[in-house]
Amino acid sequence: MAKVAYQKLEDHGSAYWGLLALNAIVLLAGLGAAWVMEHRGHIVTGMTNRIVWGTPHVFAVFLIVAASGALNIASISSVFGRSEYKPYARLSGLLAIALLIGGLAVLVLDLGRPDRLIVAMTTYNFKSIFAWNIFLYVGFLAIVAAYLFVMMDRRASRMSHIGSAVGGLAFAWRLILTTGTGSIFGWLVAREAYGAAIMAPLFIAASLLYGLAFTVLALAGLEQEKRRDLLSDEMTGKFRGLLAIFILAVLHLTAVHHLTNLYASERHGVERFLLLAGGSYTVAFWVGQILVGSMVPLAILALPRLGRSRTALIVASALCLAGGLAQMYVIIIGGQAFPLNLFPGMEVMSSFQDGQVAAYRASLPEVLLGLSGLSLAVLVAGIAVKLLPFLPRPTQ
Amino acid sequence: MSCGSTGGAGCRSGGCGGSGGRTEGDLSRRAFLRDSAAMTVTTLAAGVTLHVFGAEPATARAPDEKVTAKVRWGLLIDVSRCADGCDQCVVACQQENGWRDTGHPETDAQWIRKLTVKNPRNGASFSLPMMCQHCAEPPCVDVCPTGASFKRADGIVLVDKHICIGCRYCMMACPYNARSFIHEPLEDQRPHAPRGKGTVESCTLCVHRVDEGRVPACVEACNDSAGGAMLFGDLNDPASEISRRVASYRTTRIRSDLGTDPGVHYRNI
Numbered sequence: 001m002a003k004v005a006y007q008k009l010e011d012h013g014s015a016y017w018g019l020l021a022l023n024a025i026v027l028l029a030g031l032g033a034a035w036v037m038e039h040r041g042h043i044v045t046g047m048t049n050r051i052v053w054g055t056p057h058v059f060a061v062f063l064i065v066a067a068s069g070a071l072n073i074a075s076i077s078s079v080f081g082r083s084e085y086k087p088y089a090r091l092s093g094l095l096a097i098a099l100l101i102g103g104l105a106v107l108v109l110d111l112g113r114p115d116r117l118i119v120a121m122t123t124y125n126f127k128s129i130f131a132w133n134i135f136l137y138v139g140f141l142a143i144v145a146a147y148l149f150v151m152m153d154r155r156a157s158r159m160s161h162i163g164s165a166v167g168g169l170a171f172a173w174r175l176i177l178t179t180g181t182g183s184i185f186g187w188l189v190a191r192e193a194y195g196a197a198i199m200a201p202l203f204i205a206a207s208l209l210y211g212l213a214f215t216v217l218a219l220a221g222l223e224q225e226k227r228r229d230l231l232s233d234e235m236t237g238k239f240r241g242l243l244a245i246f247i248l249a250v251l252h253l254t255a256v257h258h259l260t261n262l263y264a265s266e267r268h269g270v271e272r273f274l275l276l277a278g279g280s281y282t283v284a285f286w287v288g289q290i291l292v293g294s295m296v297p298l299a300i301l302a303l304p305r306l307g308r309s310r311t312a313l314i315v316a317s318a319l320c321l322a323g324g325l326a327q328m329y330v331i332i333i334g335g336q337a338f339p340l341n342l343f344p345g346m347e348v349m350s351s352f353q354d355g356q357v358a359a360y361r362a363s364l365p366e367v368l369l370g371l372s373g374l375s376l377a378v379l380v381a382g383i384a385v386k387l388l389p390f391l392p393r394p395t396q
Numbered sequence: 397m398s399c400g401s402t403g404g405a406g407c408r409s410g411g412c413g414g415s416g417g418r419t420e421g422d423l424s425r426r427a428f429l430r431d432s433a434a435m436t437v438t439t440l441a442a443g444v445t446l447h448v449f450g451a452e453p454a455t456a457r458a459p460d461e462k463v464t465a466k467v468r469w470g471l472l473i474d475v476s477r478c479a480d481g482c483d484q485c486v487v488a489c490q491q492e493n494g495w496r497d498t499g500h501p502e503t504d505a506q507w508i509r510k511l512t513v514k515n516p517r518n519g520a521s522f523s524l525p526m527m528c529q530h531c532a533e534p535p536c537v538d539v540c541p542t543g544a545s546f547k548r549a550d551g552i553v554l555v556d557k558h559i560c561i562g563c564r565y566c567m568m569a570c571p572y573n574a575r576s577f578i579h580e581p582l583e584d585q586r587p588h589a590p591r592g593k594g595t596v597e598s599c600t601l602c603v604h605r606v607d608e609g610r611v612p613a614c615v616e617a618c619n620d621s622a623g624g625a626m627l628f629g630d631l632n633d634p635a636s637e638i639s640r641r642v643a644s645y646r647t648t649r650i651r652s653d654l655g656t657d658p659g660v661h662y663r664n665i
Contacts, residue, residue, distance in 0.1 A: 041593050043579040048502040052564040052577060112562015112577060112594030120561050125543035130565050134541060189654060190535065190571030340573055342526075342650055347514045350526070351501045352573055354511055359502070 004087045006152075006389035012225040019221075020382050023375035030372020033365035034109035042112065045366040050358035051336050056110040058328045059370030062210065063103030063377060064137070064181055065203055066324070068174040069211020070095035071144065072242075074151075075174070078167030084234065087392030088219070093148045094381055094390050095218055096174075096211075097141060102377030104137055106369055129183045136177040143170045152388070178204045185331065192270040193335030196260070202253040209246035210324045212239065213317035218381065220314045222391060229394060236310050243316060244301050247294050250327075254289070266344065273338045273357065274330065281334035284326040293323010333360055456609030468532075468551040469601055470631040470659035471615070472638050472647065473524060477625035478618075480523040483510055485626065488617030489527075492602060494586040495576075505576035505591075507599045508614055513665075522665065525614065525626075527599035528553055528574040529650065529658035536566035536575065536598075545596075551631075551659050552601045560595040567596060571651045574598050631659060 009016070036044055047054040073092035077085040108114055124131045147170045150156045150163050157163065182203030188194040216231075216239055223230040231239075258275065261267040274281055297316035301307045337358045342348055348355035385391060457463070486508050490496050495505040507527060514521035530553045536545045537553065544560035547553050555566075567575045575598040582591055588604035591597055602612035610616075615626040629638030638661075641647075647661040 038594075041580040042577065043503055047579075049504075049506070049567070049576050050502065050573070052567040112564070112596070113560065113592075116559070116561045119542055119559050120563075123542045123559050125537075125540050128539050128541045128565070130539060130541040130563065184565075187539075188535075188568055190569065190651070336568070340571060342511070342572065343513050345515075347516050348511055349514075350509050350511045351497075352506055352509050353502065354509075354526075354573065 005393035006087075006090060007391055007393045008387065008389050009222065009225060009385040009391060012386075016225050016382070016386075020379060023378045023382070026368070026375035027372045027379060029368045030106075030109075030370075030375065033368040033372070034114070036365050037110070037369070038114060044363060046361045046363045047366070048358065048360070050353055051333060051360040053332055053336065054360065055333075055362040055366040056106050056369045056373075057332050058325065059373050060103045060106040060110070061181065061332060062325055062328045063099045063106070063373050065178060065207045065328075066210035066214050066321075067096050067098075067100035067103060067207075068140070068178045068181075069207035069209065070099055070214055071170060071174050072208060072211050073215055074147065074167065075171040078163055079171045084238070088215070088235075090148060090151055090390045091218065091222075091385070092215060093144050093151065093170075094384050095214055095377075096144050097148075098377040098380035098384070099211075099214065100137060100141060101380055102373040102375075105376050106373035109369060110366075129180060129187055133177075133180045133184065136173070136180045140170075140173055140177050143173050174207075175204060178207045185335070190340060191335060191338075192261075192267050192341060193274065193331070193338055196257060198253060198257050198260070202250070202257060205246065205249040205253050206324060206327065209243070209250050209320055212242055212246060213320040213324070215239075216243070216313055216317040217321070220310070220317075222385065230391070231310050231313075233308075236313050237308060240301050240308065240313050240316075243313065243320065244298060247298055247320065251290075251294050254327075266341075269341070270338045274334055278334060278337070278357075281330050281337065284334070285330045288326025289323045289330065292319055293326055294320075297323075457607045463549045465549040466632060467549075467630050468632040468659065469606060470530065470551065470629065470638060470661065471601075471612075472627040472629075472641055472661045472663060474623075474625045474627075474663045475522050475524045476664040477623035478523050478525065479623055480512055480521070482523075482622050484617045484620075484622040485525050485614035486510060488613040489599070492586070492605075492613035493589040493600070494582075494584060494591065495597075503579040505578060505597060507576065507597070524662060524665070526572060526574065526650075527614075527660070528570075528601070529572055529656070529660045530599075530601055531659065532657035533655060535569040535571065535654075535656060539565045539569040541565065548603070550606075552603050552606070553598070554600055554603065555595065555597055557590055557592050557595050557597075560592075562594040562596065564596060570598075571654055571656065 045054060045056075071092055073085050074089035074096075076082045077089045108117055111117070111120075120134060124134075126132070143166070147166045150166045179200040182200035185194040186196055186199030219230045258271060261271045274285060276282060278285075297319045300312050300316045300319075303312065306312050337360060339348075339353070339355050339357065342354065353359075489508045493507060495507055498504050508525055509527075510523055511526050512521055512523050530547075530551055532547075532551065534545070534547055534553050537547050540546075541563060542559045542561055544556045544558075545553070545566045546556060562577065564577055567573075567577060575596050577596050578591060578593045581593050585591055589600065602610075602614075605612060611628045615628045618624060618626040627638050627641065629636040631639055631642065633639055634643075641663075642661050645663055647663045648665045649658045649661055652658065
C-alpha cells in the first residue's frame with residue numbers, strides 16, 4: 001500500500017469552535033458539580049448506601065470500556081495487517097487515550113476523597129482487581145502513547161517491527177484491561193446480578209462495539225469539518241460489517257448471561273427483576289439496550305440500499321452508544337438495586353431497605369459529572385487533532 | 397461460671413448468655429459444673445479470657461502490645477432472645493460510636509441494624525441484629541484497592557480512615573450490606589471512633605473497648621437492658637464460653653455458603 005500522509009485539522013469551520021465551546025461548558029459544569037460533591041458530600045447525589053455507584057459510574061465505565069475498543073482500528077491495522085485501516089490508526093489511538101482520560105476523570109472525581117488520589121496511586125492491595133485496574137489504566141495510557149509515538153515519529157515509523165511489537169502489546173493490554181473492568185463486577189460473588197465470569201468477555205464485546213461506534217462518529221464529525229472523504233464507501237462497508245458483528249457479539253453474551261441465570265432457580269428473582277419487573281431497569285434493558293441499541297441498528301444496517309450509506313452507519317453507531325449507556329445503567333445500577341439475598345426463601349425487612357428494591361434517582365450534579373467525562377474526551381481529541389497530524393491526508 | 401469475655405455488667409444482670417437466668421434448661425447441672433471449672437481456669441489464665449463473672453476485665457491489651465492471631469473475637473447471638481422491636485444494641489452503638497439517625501436511612505450510617513425475617517409460607521418471623529460479620533475471609537478486604545479495609549490479627553475487620561479513598565468497592569463486595577459511606581459532613585465525633593466524610597465505615601466490634609478488656613457496647617446494652625441475646629468472646633479459645641456454646645449448639649452463620657467464615661454466629665434461627 002502507498003505510504004499514508006497525515007495532516008492536522010486546519011481548514012475547519014466555526015462549528016469546530018462551537019463544539020469545543022459547548023464541551024468546555026459541560027466540562028466546567030461537571031467540575032463545578034464535583035466541587036459541590038466534594039464540599040457537601042455525596043448527599044447531593046442520588047447515591048445511597050444501597051446504590052453506592054450511580055450515574056457517574058455509568059458514564060465512567062462506559063467511557064473506559066469504549067476507550068479500549070477505540071483502539072480496534074489501530075489493532076486491525078498493525079496486529080492483523082489490514083493496511084486499509086492504517087490511515088485511521090493514529091486517530092484510533094488518540095480516541096482511546098481521550099476516552100480513557102474522560103472516564104478516569106469521572107471515576108476519580110466521584111471518589112469520596114478525590115484529594116487522596118496520590119494514595120490510590122501509591123498504596124496497593126494486589127488482591128484487589130480494582131488496584132490492578134489502576135495499573136491497567138495507567139499502563140494503557142503509556143502504551144498507547146508509545147504506540148502513537150511509534151506511528152508518528154519519522155524515524156520510529158520506518159521500523160515496522162517496532163510498530164508491530166508495540167501494536168501487539170497495546171492489543172494484548174487492551175484485552176487484559178477490559179477483562180479487568182468486567183471482572184470488577186464479575187468477581188462480586190455476593191451480588192446475584194454480577195458474580196459471573198462472563199462479565200469479562202461481555203465487557204470486551206461491549207468495548208469493541210462502543211469503541212467502533214465512537215470512532216465512526218468521530219470520523220463523521222471530522223469529515224463534516226474537513227468536507228473530505230474520511231469515511232470512504234469502502235471503509236463504510238467494512239465498519240458496517242464490523243458494527244453488526246459486534247452488536248451480535250454483545251447480544252449473544254448478554255443472552256448467555258441471562259439464560260444461565262434463568263437456568264438456576266436461585267437467580268430467578270434477580271432475572272425477574274431485571275427482565276420483567278424492574279421498572280426503569282427493565283425498560284432500559286429491553287427498550288434501551290435491546291431495541292434501540294441492538295435491533296434497530298441491526299435493522300438499519302441490514303436495509304438493502306440505505307443500510308450501506310454513511311448516514312445509516314452514523315445513525316446506527318449513535319444508537320449503539322445510546323444502547324451502551326442503557327446497558328451500563330442496567331448492569332451497574334440495576335444490579336445494585338436488587339436486594340442482597342441474606343436469607344434465601346425468607347422475607348427480610350429493616351431500616352436499611354433490606355429485602356426491598358433500592359430506590360435511586362440521579363441528581364443533576366452526578367449527571368453533569370458523568371457528561372463532563374464525555375466532554376473531556378471530546379475536548380482532548382478535538383484539540384489534539386488540531387495540534388498534531390492525526391488525520392489521513394486525502395489522496396488526490 | 398465463666399462469662400467468656402462478655403461484659404461484667406451484662407453478666408451481673410444474669411443475661412450474658414451463661415446458664416444463670418436462662419429458662420431453656422438446655423444446660424445440665426453437669427454443664428454448669430464444667431462451666432464453673434472453666435471459669436476458674438480462664439480467670440487464672442491471664443490474657444486468654446478477659447472477664448470474670450461480674451468483675452472488671454482481667455487483662456487489657458497494652459498500647460504497645462501486638463495484636464495476636466491467637467485470639468479471634470466473635471459474637472454469638474441467640475435469636476430467640478432478640479425481641480422484635482427492641483433496638484437497644486443499635487442505640488448503644490450509636491451512643492458509643494457517634495453515628496445517628498437523621499431521618500434519612502438510605503444515606504445515614506448504620507453500623508448495626510435490626511432485621512425482621514419472616515417465613516412467607518407460615519408467617520413465622522424472628523428478629524436479629526445485623527452488623528459487620530468480621531469475616532475471616534472478608535470480601536471487603538479483598539477488593540479494597542488501597543488496603544484501607546483490613547483485618548486485624550485478632551479477626552476484627554476495620555477501615556483505615558487515612559487511606560480510604562471512598563471508592564465504595566468494599567460496599568459492593570460486602571455480602572451483608574454492613575458498610576456505610578459518609579454522605580455528609582460530621583459533627584460531634586467520638587475520639588475513639590474517628591469518622592470522615594467521603595470514607596466508608598462499619599462496625600468496629602468496639603475495638604477500642606475490646607483493647608481495654610471490655611465488651612462491645614451492643615453486647616453490654618443487650619445484656620444490661622434487653623434480652624441478653626449477645627455473647628462476645630474468643631472463638632479461638634476452646635475454653636471460652638462462646639467457643640463452648642458454638643461447639644455445643646447448632647449455630648448459623650449468615651451466607652456461610654460464600655465461604656467468608658464470619659465471626660458472628662447466630663443461634664435459634
